[in-house]
Amino acid sequence: MGLSERQQRMYAYISHFTVDKGRPPTIREIGAHVGISSTSVVNYNLNVLVREGLIAREKEVSRGLRIVNHTGKSMLPGIGVVQIPLLGKIAAGQPIPVPEAGIAPPDEMISLTRDIIQEQEGLFALHVKGNSMIDALINDGDVVVMKKQESANNGDMVAVWLKDEKETTLKRIYREPKRVRLQPMNPTMKPLFQNPENVEIQGKVLLVIRQLQKQSAVKI
Amino acid sequence: MGLSERQQRMYAYISHFTVDKGRPPTIREIGAHVGISSTSVVNYNLNVLVREGLIAREKEVSRGLRIVNHTGKSMLPGIGVVQIPLLGKIAAGQPIPVPEAGIAPPDEMISLTRDIIQEQEGLFALHVKGNSMIDALINDGDVVVMKKQESANNGDMVAVWLKDEKETTLKRIYREPKRVRLQPMNPTMKPLFQNPENVEIQGKVLLVIRQLQKQSAVKI
DNA sequence: TTATACCACGAACGCTTGTTCTGTGTCAAG
DNA sequence: CTTGACACAGAACAAGCGTTCGTGGTATAA
Structure with a gap:
């Protein structure tokens, strides 16, 4: 009709x-x-x-x-857009910058649609610096969107700070008796086991975005 | 004030x-x-x-x-939203579905902001099925946004169909004398060399999106 | 013909909603 | 103490606005 x-x-x-x-x-x-x-x-x-x-x-x-579109979801451009502060870089050797609850004015905001990110509260984004997170299938230059939280569910992909190693890493987390299993995203890689006292959860990773459009060069 | x-x-x-x-x-x-x-x-x-x-x-x-923001411009209705058809799945063993120029009514559309994707024409999105693209740092369940094209620049991340192997793969492409070098995204992995006749470029990968929010389970 | 959708018009009803007016209390400056 | 800016409450008005009802014209099918 x-x-x-x-x-x-x-x-x-x-x-x-x-x-x-x-x-x-x-x-x-x-x-x-x-x-x-x-x-x-x-x-x-x-x-x-x-x-x-x-x-x-x-x-x-x-x-x-x-x-709306046929699924009943609001469709108009701009209605379902979330603004997320891009706070800085995340690298293996340093703690990640966490959002000050208050008024830290972010240099940059990144807009994402609700198609991509469902939650809205407590979100922030970071640029990944370096190749140290290859085992999490995350590359230099990727953007990760995180939610600030100190706890996590089993299986969540989290950013953890390893106190002894003074190192940030992104892994899936599983609580096991007397230890914490940190499972790399890459299924071919072995998990890492840690003492619970040594791991400090910085936030949960909700989204990884990789843009591949920064090259020039010749037609083949 | x-x-x-x-x-x-x-x-x-x-x-x-x-x-x-x-x-x-x-x-x-x-x-x-x-x-x-x-x-x-x-x-x-x-x-x-x-x-x-x-x-x-x-x-x-x-x-x-x-x-509004301080310039007086309306801020919520973000002008820069692009709608991209989600055409289907991409897997190692089968050709990727390419967009029919005409009227193929996409089951689903995905909205992305201009912050994430700059181009607009000839775009389509695919779900990645299976773990065969781990070497491209792409996991099961990821969404790749591609632009349909038959040629590519050196260094572009492209989806190629290897005729003899009957296989789809995502690699960076480099034209070399008498051969094509297909370089995995993962810098620790070795490149693949192919006869130019055997590679058929399906499109350029512009964006990879990974959503990590599909688990339940227990608080630790 | 009658019946039945479909599409349209105008008017009236009543709740919704922005605006305005009067009044109260607080606090710092004079 | 007086004054005035500031923040707030309550009430009333008028226009905004969705809803409903009665009416009529034009097709197509029975």
């Missing part, structure tokens, strides 16, 4: 208006733009758009419209 | 609400959340936020709020 030309214009207008103004339009605003004098007609066609799965409506709420 | 704790909570609430619901909150919704019974007090504090340059208001418009 297709859309009428009028319904298509309504949909386009809702999209543009929402992105442009930062809020959805009202029924009367839609009507004025597509040339409908009656609010009930707009209402009628909006319900058609809902039936087609293009928008969602909230009842009895002003501007209670939103653009 | 700083913000009061109440004003900070108002600002945070407006941000979260707008992102979450796709529309800004009303004055009364703000008041209810931060514990202000009077709409005039909310109005008063909103004007403070305007004076501080954190939000912009439109007069006599319902939900006429928006988060």
